[in-house]
Amino acid sequence: MPRFVVLLRGINVGGHNRLPMADLRASLAAAGLTDVRTYIQSGNIVASAPAKDPEAVAAHVRAVIAREFQLDIPAVALTCDALLGVIDANPYPDVQDPKRLHAIVLPYAPTEAMLHAVAHRQSAAAAKGSRDTVTIVGHVAYLHTPDGFGDSVLARSLHPGSSSPLTDGTARNWATVTTLAEMCAQ
Numbered sequence: 001m002p003r004f005v006v007l008l009r010g011i012n013v014g015g016h017n018r019l020p021m022a023d024l025r026a027s028l029a030a031a032g033l034t035d036v037r038t039y040i041q042s043g044n045i046v047a048s049a050p051a052k053d054p055e056a057v058a059a060h061v062r063a064v065i066a067r068e069f070q071l072d073i074p075a076v077a078l079t080c081d082a083l084l085g086v087i088d089a090n091p092y093p094d095v096q097d098p099k100r101l102h103a104i105v106l107p108y109a110p111t112e113a114m115l116h117a118v119a120h121r122q123s124a125a126a127a128k129g130s131r132d133t134v135t136i137v138g139h140v141a142y143l144h145t146p147d148g149f150g151d152s153v154l155a156r157s158l159h160p161g162s163s164s165p166l167t168d169g170t171a172r173n174w175a176t177v178t179t180l181a182e183m184c185a186q
Contacts, residue, residue: 001034001048001049001050002048002049002051002052002079002080003035003046003047003048003079003080003184004045004046004047004048004049004054004057004077004078004079004080005044005045005046005077005078005079005080005083005180005183005184006044006045006046006047006057006058006061006075006076006077007043007044007045007075007076007077007078007105007170007172008042008043008044008045008061008065008073008074008075008170009043009073009074009075009076009169009170010073010074010170011041011042011043011071011073012041012042012043013042017071017073019043019065019069019071019073021038021041023068023069024038024045024065024069025037025038027064027065027068027069028045028047028061028064031060031064032049032050032060033047033048033049033060033061034047034048034049035047035048037183039176039179039180039183040176042172042176043073043170044172044176044180045061046080046180046183046184054077054078054079054082055077055107057077058075058076058077058107059075061075061077062074062075074168074170076105076106076107076169076170078105080181080184080185083177083180083181083184084181084184085138086103086105086140086177087177087178087181089137089138089140090142090174091135091137091142092135092142092144095144095146095174098173098174098175098178099148099149099173099174099175100144100145100146100148100149100174101142101143101144101145101173101174102142102143102145102149102155102171102172102173102174103140103141103142103143103171103172103174103177104140104141104142104143104158104166104169104170104171105139105140105169105170105171105172106139106140106141106166106168106169107139107168107169108139108168109138109139110136110139110141110165110166113165114165114166115136117165118134118136118141118158118165118166121154121157121158121165122134122154124153124157125152125153125154125157128153130147130152130153130154131146131147132144132145132146132147132152132153132154132155133154134154134158141158141166141169143155143158143171149173159171
């Protein structure tokens with residue numbers, strides 16, 4: 001069976017959308033996924049699935065969470081090979097601190113309107129003195145925050161949420177991205 005990485009958005013944040021990882025692993029295994037592993041509490045799953053299509057895997061995981069936990073949690077799935085492609089396509093390979101680089105993974109390639117909105121937000125942040133940059137490759141927005149993520153005007157304006165042009169995406173720092181790739185190889 002193919003291996004997938006499934007990224008959940010907005011769980012276990014500030015006491016909202018509580019989803020215990022042990023219960024999630026058990027529910028996903030009972031629903032047909034195998035070798036289910038999770039990483040930290042923010043909704044990172046590596047598992048094998050009978051489906052070959054990442055969109056079908058994401059939909060399946062989302063349905064299991066809705067049925068078992070009564071939560072509507074957006075999910076984005078990638079094959080493990082696609083995750084390695086995300087790492088290979090990193091436009092910021094010289095960034096030393098993995099907490100200063102984030103991948104915002106979208107379930108689809110961004111539209112021209114989204115690209116324009118992201119460029120506008122980067123320009124607006126730069127006008128305020130920000131050194132942050134974002135580069136979109138395929139369905140991933142790579143966000144480099146050399147002065148830190150927490151204080152980043154650009155990160156706040158792009159962070160997936162209702163007003164972001166990347167609203168359907170889910171963000172992970174580079175340390176998480178590379179750890180998930182290691183989990184895929186195990």
